[in-house]
Amino acid sequence: GAGVSQSPSNKVTEKGKDVELRCDPISGHTALYWYRQSLGQGLEFLIYFQGNSAPDKSGLPSDRFSAERTGGSVSTLTIQRTQQEDSAVYLCASSLPSSSYEQYFGPGTRLTVT
Amino acid sequence: DQQVKQNSPSLSVQEGRISILNCDYTNSMFDYFLWYKKYPAEGPTFLISISSIKDKNEDGRFTVFLNKSAKHLSLHIVPSQPGDSAVYFCAASGGTSGTYKYIFGTGTRLKVLA
Numbered sequence: 001g002a003g004v005s006q007s008p009s010n011k012v013t014e015k016g017k018d019v020e021l022r023c024d025p026i027s028g029h030t031a032l033y034w035y036r037q038s039l040g041q042g043l044e045f046l047i048y049f050q051g052n053s054a055p056d057k058s059g060l061p062s063d064r065f066s067a068e069r070t071g072g073s074v075s076t077l078t079i080q081r082t083q084q085e086d087s088a089v090y091l092c093a094s095s096l097p098s099s100s101y102e103q104y105f106g107p108g109t110r111l112t113v114t
Numbered sequence: 115d116q117q118v119k120q121n122s123p124s125l126s127v128q129e130g131r132i133s134i135l136n137c138d139y140t141n142s143m144f145d146y147f148l149w150y151k152k153y154p155a156e157g158p159t160f161l162i163s164i165s166s167i168k169d170k171n172e173d174g175r176f177t178v179f180l181n182k183s184a185k186h187l188s189l190h191i192v193p194s195q196p197g198d199s200a201v202y203f204c205a206a207s208g209g210t211s212g213t214y215k216y217i218f219g220t221g222t223r224l225k226v227l228a
Contacts, residue, residue, distance in 0.1 A: 004157065031214065033214075035218075040220065041220055042116075042120075042203065042217075042218035042219050042220040042221065043158070043203065043216075043218035044218075045215050045216065048214055048215065056214075056215070058215075059215075091157055093157070100207075100213060100214035100216075101146060101160070101163050101207075101216075102160045103216075104157075104159075104160075105159070106157050107155060107156055107157050108157055
Protein backbone atom coordinates (compact mmCIF):
# COMPACT_ATOMS: atom_id res chain seq x y z
CA GLY A 1 0.00 0.00 0.00
CA ALA A 2 0.98 3.63 -0.36
CA GLY A 3 3.04 5.17 2.39
CA VAL A 4 2.99 8.73 3.69
CA SER A 5 3.64 11.22 0.93
CA GLN A 6 4.73 14.83 1.22
CA SER A 7 4.92 17.63 -1.28
CA PRO A 8 6.90 19.43 -2.42
CA SER A 9 10.08 17.48 -1.75
CA ASN A 10 12.10 20.69 -1.92
CA LYS A 11 11.05 24.29 -1.53
CA VAL A 12 13.19 27.39 -1.84
CA THR A 13 11.52 30.61 -0.84
CA GLU A 14 12.47 34.18 -0.13
CA LYS A 15 12.39 35.53 3.38
CA GLY A 16 9.00 37.01 4.17
CA LYS A 17 7.01 34.80 1.80
CA ASP A 18 4.39 32.27 2.93
CA VAL A 19 4.76 28.56 2.22
CA GLU A 20 2.42 25.58 2.38
CA LEU A 21 3.64 22.05 2.91
CA ARG A 22 1.35 19.11 2.25
CA CYS A 23 1.09 15.68 3.82
CA ASP A 24 -0.96 12.69 2.67
CA PRO A 25 -1.08 10.11 5.48
CA ILE A 26 -1.61 6.40 5.15
CA SER A 27 -5.27 5.59 4.62
CA GLY A 28 -6.92 4.64 7.88
CA HIS A 29 -4.33 6.32 10.08
CA THR A 30 -6.23 8.76 12.22
CA ALA A 31 -3.17 10.15 13.98
CA LEU A 32 -0.96 12.63 12.13
CA TYR A 33 2.18 14.38 13.31
CA TRP A 34 4.40 17.14 11.98
CA TYR A 35 8.06 17.39 12.95
CA ARG A 36 10.91 19.67 12.00
CA GLN A 37 14.56 18.70 11.76
CA SER A 38 16.96 21.60 11.63
CA LEU A 39 20.61 21.06 10.75
CA GLY A 40 22.36 19.12 13.50
CA GLN A 41 19.21 18.77 15.57
CA GLY A 42 16.85 15.96 16.40
CA LEU A 43 13.28 15.76 15.23
CA GLU A 44 11.31 18.54 16.87
CA PHE A 45 7.61 17.87 17.50
CA LEU A 46 5.38 20.55 16.01
CA ILE A 47 1.75 19.43 16.05
CA TYR A 48 -0.42 16.33 16.49
CA PHE A 49 -3.86 15.57 15.06
CA GLN A 50 -6.02 12.71 16.25
CA GLY A 51 -9.34 12.16 14.57
CA ASN A 52 -11.80 14.95 15.32
CA SER A 53 -10.12 15.96 18.56
CA ALA A 54 -8.57 19.38 18.98
CA PRO A 55 -4.97 19.24 17.76
CA ASP A 56 -2.03 19.48 20.13
CA LYS A 57 -0.25 22.58 18.84
CA SER A 58 2.15 22.85 21.74
CA GLY A 59 5.23 22.36 19.55
CA LEU A 60 4.57 25.14 17.05
CA PRO A 61 7.48 27.59 17.50
CA SER A 62 5.56 30.79 16.77
CA ASP A 63 2.20 32.08 15.59
CA ARG A 64 3.61 32.21 12.06
CA PHE A 65 3.13 28.44 12.00
CA SER A 66 -0.26 26.83 11.57
CA ALA A 67 -1.59 23.51 10.39
CA GLU A 68 -4.89 22.04 9.45
CA ARG A 69 -6.18 18.65 8.59
CA THR A 70 -9.15 18.48 6.28
CA GLY A 71 -11.59 15.59 6.42
CA GLY A 72 -9.34 13.70 8.80
CA SER A 73 -6.89 12.96 6.02
CA VAL A 74 -4.64 15.41 4.17
CA SER A 75 -2.80 17.96 6.29
CA THR A 76 -1.23 21.29 5.36
CA LEU A 77 1.45 23.04 7.39
CA THR A 78 1.60 26.76 6.65
CA ILE A 79 4.47 29.04 7.55
CA GLN A 80 3.75 32.74 7.15
CA ARG A 81 6.39 35.42 6.66
CA THR A 82 9.18 32.85 6.52
CA GLN A 83 12.47 33.55 8.25
CA GLN A 84 15.89 32.04 7.58
CA GLU A 85 15.70 30.07 10.83
CA ASP A 86 12.68 28.24 9.40
CA SER A 87 15.02 26.44 6.99
CA ALA A 88 14.78 22.75 7.88
CA VAL A 89 13.38 19.43 6.78
CA TYR A 90 9.71 19.18 7.68
CA LEU A 91 8.56 15.63 8.29
CA CYS A 92 5.04 14.32 8.50
CA ALA A 93 4.11 11.00 10.07
CA SER A 94 0.92 9.05 10.62
CA SER A 95 -0.06 6.17 12.82
CA LEU A 96 -2.95 4.21 14.18
CA PRO A 97 -4.12 5.91 17.38
CA SER A 98 -3.24 2.89 19.49
CA SER A 99 0.25 2.67 18.03
CA SER A 100 1.76 6.11 18.38
CA TYR A 101 5.14 4.47 18.92
CA GLU A 102 5.10 3.13 15.37
CA GLN A 103 4.83 6.24 13.27
CA TYR A 104 5.18 6.02 9.53
CA PHE A 105 7.13 8.95 8.20
CA GLY A 106 7.05 10.61 4.83
CA PRO A 107 10.26 11.54 3.04
CA GLY A 108 10.04 15.14 4.21
CA THR A 109 10.05 18.56 2.60
CA ARG A 110 13.35 20.41 2.62
CA LEU A 111 12.60 24.09 3.08
CA THR A 112 15.27 26.66 2.34
CA VAL A 113 14.57 30.31 3.12
CA THR A 114 16.95 32.69 1.35
CA ASP B 115 17.10 21.82 27.05
CA GLN B 116 17.80 18.49 25.37
CA GLN B 117 15.95 15.81 27.24
CA VAL B 118 17.19 13.03 24.94
CA LYS B 119 20.86 12.99 24.01
CA GLN B 120 22.88 10.95 21.59
CA ASN B 121 26.40 12.06 22.30
CA SER B 122 28.09 10.16 19.48
CA PRO B 123 27.29 11.77 16.14
CA SER B 124 28.90 8.91 14.24
CA LEU B 125 30.12 5.35 14.61
CA SER B 126 32.01 3.01 12.29
CA VAL B 127 31.92 -0.75 12.74
CA GLN B 128 33.30 -3.66 10.75
CA GLU B 129 30.77 -5.96 9.10
CA GLY B 130 29.92 -8.92 11.33
CA ARG B 131 30.86 -7.13 14.55
CA ILE B 132 28.55 -5.62 17.14
CA SER B 133 27.28 -2.04 16.82
CA ILE B 134 26.34 -0.31 20.06
CA LEU B 135 24.45 2.96 19.86
CA ASN B 136 23.86 4.90 23.05
CA CYS B 137 21.22 7.31 24.24
CA ASP B 138 20.81 9.21 27.51
CA TYR B 139 17.74 10.96 28.83
CA THR B 140 17.10 13.36 31.67
CA ASN B 141 13.38 13.07 32.36
CA SER B 142 12.66 10.27 34.85
CA MET B 143 8.99 10.40 33.82
CA PHE B 144 9.73 8.96 30.39
CA ASP B 145 8.24 5.48 30.23
CA TYR B 146 8.46 4.42 26.60
CA PHE B 147 11.47 4.45 24.35
CA LEU B 148 11.99 3.91 20.66
CA TRP B 149 14.70 3.53 18.08
CA TYR B 150 14.16 4.70 14.52
CA LYS B 151 16.44 4.22 11.53
CA LYS B 152 16.77 6.75 8.73
CA TYR B 153 18.29 6.31 5.28
CA PRO B 154 19.20 9.38 3.19
CA ALA B 155 16.26 11.06 1.44
CA GLU B 156 13.78 8.87 3.32
CA GLY B 157 11.72 9.38 6.43
CA PRO B 158 12.68 7.53 9.63
CA THR B 159 11.35 4.00 10.04
CA PHE B 160 10.45 2.36 13.33
CA LEU B 161 12.96 -0.23 14.48
CA ILE B 162 12.31 -1.36 18.05
CA SER B 163 10.75 -0.13 21.27
CA ILE B 164 10.96 -0.78 24.99
CA SER B 165 8.69 0.02 27.89
CA SER B 166 10.10 1.19 31.21
CA ILE B 167 8.81 -1.97 32.88
CA LYS B 168 11.39 -3.97 30.95
CA ASP B 169 15.15 -3.74 30.77
CA LYS B 170 15.64 -5.59 27.50
CA ASN B 171 13.78 -6.17 24.27
CA GLU B 172 15.03 -8.27 21.41
CA ASP B 173 14.00 -8.45 17.76
CA GLY B 174 16.25 -10.53 15.56
CA ARG B 175 19.64 -8.86 15.29
CA PHE B 176 18.44 -5.82 17.27
CA THR B 177 18.33 -5.61 21.04
CA VAL B 178 17.50 -2.55 23.11
CA PHE B 179 18.68 -2.32 26.71
CA LEU B 180 17.23 0.10 29.23
CA ASN B 181 19.00 1.15 32.43
CA LYS B 182 16.48 3.28 34.30
CA SER B 183 18.75 4.15 37.19
CA ALA B 184 21.33 5.54 34.78
CA LYS B 185 18.67 6.98 32.45
CA HIS B 186 20.44 5.27 29.60
CA LEU B 187 19.40 3.06 26.75
CA SER B 188 21.41 1.36 24.08
CA LEU B 189 20.76 -0.39 20.81
CA HIS B 190 22.87 -3.43 19.96
CA ILE B 191 23.05 -4.72 16.40
CA VAL B 192 24.62 -8.16 16.05
CA PRO B 193 25.97 -9.01 13.57
CA SER B 194 26.22 -5.65 11.82
CA GLN B 195 25.59 -5.62 8.08
CA PRO B 196 26.41 -2.97 5.45
CA GLY B 197 22.65 -2.40 4.98
CA ASP B 198 22.49 -1.22 8.59
CA SER B 199 24.41 1.90 7.61
CA ALA B 200 21.98 4.70 8.43
CA VAL B 201 21.24 7.38 11.00
CA TYR B 202 19.69 6.00 14.19
CA PHE B 203 17.46 8.13 16.40
CA CYS B 204 16.34 7.28 19.89
CA ALA B 205 13.13 8.81 21.21
CA ALA B 206 11.26 8.87 24.49
CA SER B 207 7.77 9.70 25.67
CA GLY B 208 5.82 9.85 28.90
CA GLY B 209 5.09 12.11 31.82
CA THR B 210 3.91 15.55 30.82
CA SER B 211 4.90 14.86 27.21
CA GLY B 212 1.99 12.46 26.91
CA THR B 213 1.92 9.12 25.20
CA TYR B 214 2.15 10.35 21.62
CA LYS B 215 4.65 13.17 21.86
CA TYR B 216 8.09 11.72 21.39
CA ILE B 217 11.27 13.62 22.15
CA PHE B 218 13.95 12.62 19.67
CA GLY B 219 17.71 12.68 20.00
CA THR B 220 19.96 14.21 17.36
CA GLY B 221 20.89 10.86 15.84
CA THR B 222 24.00 8.73 15.41
CA ARG B 223 25.27 7.97 11.93
CA LEU B 224 26.31 4.31 11.75
CA LYS B 225 28.63 3.15 9.02
CA VAL B 226 29.15 -0.58 8.66
CA LEU B 227 32.31 -1.31 6.72
CA ALA B 228 32.36 -4.31 4.39
